[in-house]
Amino acid sequence: MKRETTVWLVVMLVGLAMLVAKGVVSGVGREYVQTEQKRFVQVEVPPPIGADADEKPTTQWLPAADAAARSLTPVPGSTELGWTAESPVTPRAYWEGMKADPSRTDLRLSVPRTIGLWVAAFFTLAIFSFLYRDNPFYKIAEACVVGVSAAYWMVVGFWDVIMPNMMAKLSPDSVRWAIPDVTGEPEWAYTVPLVLSIMLLWRLSPKGAWIARWPLAFIIGTTAGLRLVAFLHTDFLAQIRNSILPLAVVDQTAGFQFWPSFNNIVLVGAVLACLVYFFFSFEHKGFVGGVARGGIWVLMITFGAGFGYTVMGRIALLAIRLEFLMDNWLWLIDPTNIHTKIT
Amino acid sequence: MIEKLNNLDRRWIFLLMFLAVAVPIYVIGKTGKTFPETPSALAKATFDAIDDLPDGSRILLAFDFDPASEGELGPMATAFVRQCAEKKHKMYFLALWPVGPQLIQANIEKVILPDFPSYEYGRDYVNLGFKSGNEGVIKVIVTDLAQLYPADIKGTPVEKIPMMDGIRNIQAMDLIVNVSAGYPGTKEWVQYAVTPYPDKIRIVAGCTGVQAPLLYPYIPQQLPGLLGAIKGAAEYEKLVNDRYGGPHPDPKYLEGLRRMGPQLVAHILMILLIIAGNTLFFLQRRRGTSR
Amino acid sequence: MKRLIPLWITAVSGILLIVAYFIPAWESWGEKATIWFDVLAASAFVLGGGNLLKLHLRKVSNRQAGWAYSAVTVAAFVVTLTVGLAKIGVHPSDNNPDFAWSGSYNSSGTAFWWLYEYAFKPLTATMFSLLAFYVASAAFRAFRAKNIEATLLLGTAFIVLLGRTFAGVFLTQWLPESLSGLKLENLTVWIMQVPNTAGTRAIMIGVALGIASTSLKVLLGVDRSYLGSD
Numbered sequence: 001m002k003r004e005t006t007v008w009l010v011v012m013l014v015g016l017a018m019l020v021a022k023g024v025v026s027g028v029g030r031e032y033v034q035t036e037q038k039r040f041v042q043v044e045v046p047p048p049i050g051a052d053a054d055e056k057p058t059t060q061w062l063p064a065a066d067a068a069a070r071s072l073t074p075v076p077g078s079t080e081l082g083w084t085a086e087s088p089v090t091p092r093a094y095w096e097g098m099k100a101d102p103s104r105t106d107l108r109l110s111v112p113r114t115i116g117l118w119v120a121a122f123f124t125l126a127i128f129s130f131l132y133r134d135n136p137f138y139k140i141a142e143a144c145v146v147g148v149s150a151a152y153w154m155v156v157g158f159w160d161v162i163m164p165n166m167m168a169k170l171s172p173d174s175v176r177w178a179i180p181d182v183t184g185e186p187e188w189a190y191t192v193p194l195v196l197s198i199m200l201l202w203r204l205s206p207k208g209a210w211i212a213r214w215p216l217a218f219i220i221g222t223t224a225g226l227r228l229v230a231f232l233h234t235d236f237l238a239q240i241r242n243s244i245l246p247l248a249v250v251d252q253t254a255g256f257q258f259w260p261s262f263n264n265i266v267l268v269g270a271v272l273a274c275l276v277y278f279f280f281s282f283e284h285k286g287f288v289g290g291v292a293r294g295g296i297w298v299l300m301i302t303f304g305a306g307f308g309y310t311v312m313g314r315i316a317l318l319a320i321r322l323e324f325l326m327d328n329w330l331w332l333i334d335p336t337n338i339h340t341k342i343t
Numbered sequence: 344m345i346e347k348l349n350n351l352d353r354r355w356i357f358l359l360m361f362l363a364v365a366v367p368i369y370v371i372g373k374t375g376k377t378f379p380e381t382p383s384a385l386a387k388a389t390f391d392a393i394d395d396l397p398d399g400s401r402i403l404l405a406f407d408f409d410p411a412s413e414g415e416l417g418p419m420a421t422a423f424v425r426q427c428a429e430k431k432h433k434m435y436f437l438a439l440w441p442v443g444p445q446l447i448q449a450n451i452e453k454v455i456l457p458d459f460p461s462y463e464y465g466r467d468y469v470n471l472g473f474k475s476g477n478e479g480v481i482k483v484i485v486t487d488l489a490q491l492y493p494a495d496i497k498g499t500p501v502e503k504i505p506m507m508d509g510i511r512n513i514q515a516m517d518l519i520v521n522v523s524a525g526y527p528g529t530k531e532w533v534q535y536a537v538t539p540y541p542d543k544i545r546i547v548a549g550c551t552g553v554q555a556p557l558l559y560p561y562i563p564q565q566l567p568g569l570l571g572a573i574k575g576a577a578e579y580e581k582l583v584n585d586r587y588g589g590p591h592p593d594p595k596y597l598e599g600l601r602r603m604g605p606q607l608v609a610h611i612l613m614i615l616l617i618i619a620g621n622t623l624f625f626l627q628r629r630r631g632t633s634r
Numbered sequence: 635m636k637r638l639i640p641l642w643i644t645a646v647s648g649i650l651l652i653v654a655y656f657i658p659a660w661e662s663w664g665e666k667a668t669i670w671f672d673v674l675a676a677s678a679f680v681l682g683g684g685n686l687l688k689l690h691l692r693k694v695s696n697r698q699a700g701w702a703y704s705a706v707t708v709a710a711f712v713v714t715l716t717v718g719l720a721k722i723g724v725h726p727s728d729n730n731p732d733f734a735w736s737g738s739y740n741s742s743g744t745a746f747w748w749l750y751e752y753a754f755k756p757l758t759a760t761m762f763s764l765l766a767f768y769v770a771s772a773a774f775r776a777f778r779a780k781n782i783e784a785t786l787l788l789g790t791a792f793i794v795l796l797g798r799t800f801a802g803v804f805l806t807q808w809l810p811e812s813l814s815g816l817k818l819e820n821l822t823v824w825i826m827q828v829p830n831t832a833g834t835r836a837i838m839i840g841v842a843l844g845i846a847s848t849s850l851k852v853l854l855g856v857d858r859s860y861l862g863s864d
Contacts, residue, residue: 304790333372
């Protein structure tokens with residue numbers, strides 16, 4: 001066995017032993033849920049008080065408890081529907097609940113969620129392992145990211161857009177199995193996006209890939225049309241407007257304001273200097289060269305500020321993952337007081 | 344020695360960064376202590392934009408981010424929901440990012456369900472979910488919301504949702520609150536909603552550190568309030584807690600403030616690394632010149 | 635035919651949106667086109683997924699280097715897609731308990747939610763968090779104050795890094811009130827509001843003009859690169 005392999009084996013075994021010890025002494029990541037039995041009955045609901053005389057009662061599915069409270073009797077021959085719903089509870093809520101009443105059966109450990117928590121910890125460590133060097137654990141995690149993300153977007157696109165915004169518009173009746181409350185008449189204008197979608201997916205076919213150019217052309221044209229106006233309005237005209245500032249700020253009561261005036265002069269001057277630097281139609285020599293150099297300095301300060309902010313962002317992203325490992329998984333810390341053992 | 348340090352295995356730097364973030368998390372997690380924060384003018388402007396509205400105003404909360412940026416944006420998203428709930432504003436959630444609805448739901452479960460149990464779905468808040476099309480979505484909903492959002496995330500038609508009554512488009516909102524991780528995000532809301540309708544649509548935003556410097560040219564005319572990265576979140580959390588948290592705010596509302604601990608140590612490490620790198624560079628250069 | 639019609643589609647759809655911006659009577663046409671665009675964007679998700687599957691299946695079938703990881707990608711893709719589209723573990727919605735498929739595909743406790751919470755979320759978040767390590771390494775190796783420009787960049791980064799934490803407050807709290815503008819936290823605010831705003835604004839103006847000219851070239855058929863080659 002190579003020396004490095006031995007070192008890693010020892011490190012992992014020590015880590016595992018510490019994990020077991022932590023689990024035995026003060027516990028490690030577990031997820032708990034509270035179960036609730038949902039029951040629904042089909043009832044005939046009378047028209048509300050004050051409704052028109054010719055309004056008839058409607059048949060509706062209501063939670064059994066609501067129906068009983070309103071003294072509504074189930075429709076003869078109808079069956080009751082129901083299932084067990086789960087909602088997460090904190091370990092502390094579980095312990096407190098069980099301490100108050102040990103016979104409670106609605107509070108329990110959730111095996112799928114607990115396994116999930118450990119899978120999440122494994123994935124987190126697998127990605128971090130890349131920092132040491134590339135390895136199969138990282139590669140597996142990386143492959144999972146790609147597969148899960150692509151499919152996730154597809155599913156979201158299907159249920160959140162294709163079904164309610166295309167199929168439901170084209171044929172409301174045909175999607176009622178998934179969107180029961182869908183209303184409205186078929187809108188045939190939506191045939192256009194349907195046809196364009198099919199043409200777009202033609203790109204996957206080995207032959208006739210050119211068919212996908214039509215929807216692609218539509219996407220490109222629409223994007224260009226949207227952006228041309230928006231960028232000219234917001235990022236060109238409005239920015240020029242935002243830069244027209246008083247170079248001598250005078251307050252009605254306090255008189256001339258030095259620092260606001262100074263800031264405005266620097267701001268306007270710096271914008272102009274940067275623009276001169278971007279202007280390549282004449283050589284950057286003499287006075288123009290000097291101004292352009294000032295523009296470069298302003299841009300460097302801008303990039304420095306951008307760098308500072310970027311660093312700040314990256315560290316926060318790391319912090320949340322380490323918080324997950326220390327708080328949710330290993331229970332080393334408990335800043336929100338949700339899994340510290342109750343006495 | 345200089346040569347050795349110059350060729351230092353980068354994994355030592357990784358280890359330093361790991362410790363710079365992990366140790367403060369552990370210490371703050373154990374002690375519960377956070378650093379004091381003084382809110383900036385921009386954080387105050389963001390807070391005031393929501394707080395100065397009369398109770399029960401309509402707020403559109405656009406959660407345009409994903410778990411990858413939750414470390415920066417999660418705390419401010421939570422604080423936004425909390426402030427809106429405390430002010431009894433009507434909250435209309437939507438997302439331009441596919442995973443946005445999950446983050447909306449997470450915040451509803453974290454803030455509204457446990458701390459505002461009297462709030463009713465459809466009357467006080469609604470989750471309209473995600474629609475594809477990026478800026479195309481904004482472009483449509485500024486004039487006709489129901490065209491793209493015929494139903495909420497549960498499939499309930501908007502005409503059956505009480506708080507959607509009278510909402511033809513997002514011009515009916517009193518304020519847009521955007522939590523943004525990139526494209527599409529705050530820039531697109533400013534471009535397609537605020538700039539074309541300056542008298543009708545107002546926005547405040549919280550964004551990632553990468554985006555924040557790029558949004559400053561919009562301040563204050565097009566974007567009156569902006570929270571930049573975790574520091575912005577911590578300042579805003581402080582303002583919300585000072586107003587609504589009481590003497591002992593719930594620790595779940597101090598996430599941003601806690602995260603400023605690792606931030607401080609990691610920033611100092613970054614500065615030390617730059618200084619060390621430059622010292623080595625100049626020492627090496629001097630040696631090179633003297634030879 | 636294969637190129638001419640797409641060129642016309644591009645021009646008509648783009649110009650329609652520009653005209654709709656200025657002529658209220660055309661607004662509804664612009665809106666309609668944008669809605670089609672939004673729906674088509676969802677189909678692009680399907681295309682993206684299909685392309686990924688095609689690519690990795692080819693890699694697996696050709697036994698190319700790293701095919702086993704491609705197999706993992708395909709497995710992850712198929713599992714996520716199946717549980718999401720089949721709504722595995724999803725209960726009917728409370729409003730329509732008699733419709734088995736009426737529940738939300740991503741509601742808490744479902745298989746799809748599980749994949750989001752315990753796979754998608756940790757994987758993507760950790761992947762991005764790695765950048766913190768690389769930015770530290772780059773700071774040590776690449777950031778050199780070689781000239782005035784680089785020194786300005788570094789100096790600004792120092793001030794911002796310190797000014798955005800408690801370190802800034804701590805280090806310059808001794809400064810008297812008359813010099814409070816030099817306190818690191820205030821200096822950071824000034825940098826962001828004045829030089830940063832100016833630099834970013836200039837870049838913004840340049841980019842806006844660039845986008846306008848690129849868009850015009852596309853709409854007028856001068857730039858046809860998006861059509862590819864036959």
